């Protein structure tokens with residue numbers, strides 16, 4: 001009897017693994033054809049400078065929408081894209097699209113915004129990565145200073161010497177480098193002194209309980225002071241509540257990104273927040289007038 005149970009358990013485990021493998025290969029197939037099938041697009045999340053009280057830039061976030069699987073979660077498909085090598089092609093598509101979008105904003109008079117694009121270690125370790133970036137900047141006519149690349153600590157660890165050489169070349173072109181998800185990786189303070197970095201992004205996990213947990217608040221404050229002492233700018237990600245914003249202001253954080261200000265937006269919606277719809281303003285004026 002116990003033999004039977006064991007067998008059943010084994011079969012169950014097998015089925016789950018098989019399902020996971022199936023889903024992985026299904027997603028790999030979707031990724032392989034995402035560009036050709038126009039199932040890939042980019043959303044843009046505003047980054048707000050809380051010292052200057054103005055929009056400083058926005059992060060480009062990859063999205064995949066497949067008719068059968070629906071909207072895929074980046075936390076699920078990005079690792080699969082990295083394992084299958086598809087991230088190189090998809091990431092290049094996102095880079096080109098994001099640079100084109102920011103150039104479009106410049107042409108509409110918004111010339112101070114930085115577009116931040118996430119870069120995988122798979123992309124960074126390619127010998128022709130610098131060349132690809134140079135080509136995209138030339139092709140889209142975007143000034144290098146309007147582009148920022150976000151890398152994570154694990155990206156830096158996985159290809160230590162190579163990464164720092166690649167990032168230095170990018171900085172020499174005028175591109176900004178941001179260290180994403182700071183505090184969650186194998187962070188060693190060594191990286192901060194040896195890596196070419198302009199901005200530190202404090203991970204959302206430290207921001208979540210910044211109001212209720214004194215230790216988290218002190219960590220955030222410590223990261224901000226550390227960054228400033230190294231002449232780096234600091235951005236807090238995943239800010240959702242005004243109480244969090246107040247704590248970050250108190251600790252002199254430079255920038256914030258989060259739902260409190262805006263969710264990631266489709267290009268037309270992003271334009272809407274830059275150029276308020278005159279009709280909407282008319283409505284507001286009418287509402288205000290009707291209340292008087």
Ligand code: C2E
Nearest residue numbers: 061062074075078094118119120238239240257258259260
């Ligand atoms: P990330 O680079 O750390 O991006 C920030 C994530 O936090 C985004 O999730 C964003 O939508 C989310 N977020 C921002 N503000 C808030 C908030 O206030 N509350 C909550 N709950 N979430 C917030 P998303 O878009 O799902 O992306 C997840 C991760 O996938 C990214 O984390 C990044 O590591 C990766 N990723 C996304 N697009 C790309 C890409 O084009 N290339 C590469 N290599 N990775 C990407």
Ligand code: MG
Nearest residue numbers: 059118150180
């Ligand atoms: Mg990022």
Ligand code: MG
Nearest residue numbers: 180181201237
């Ligand atoms: Mg992050």
Ligand code: MG
Nearest residue numbers: 180181203204
């Ligand atoms: Mg992340």
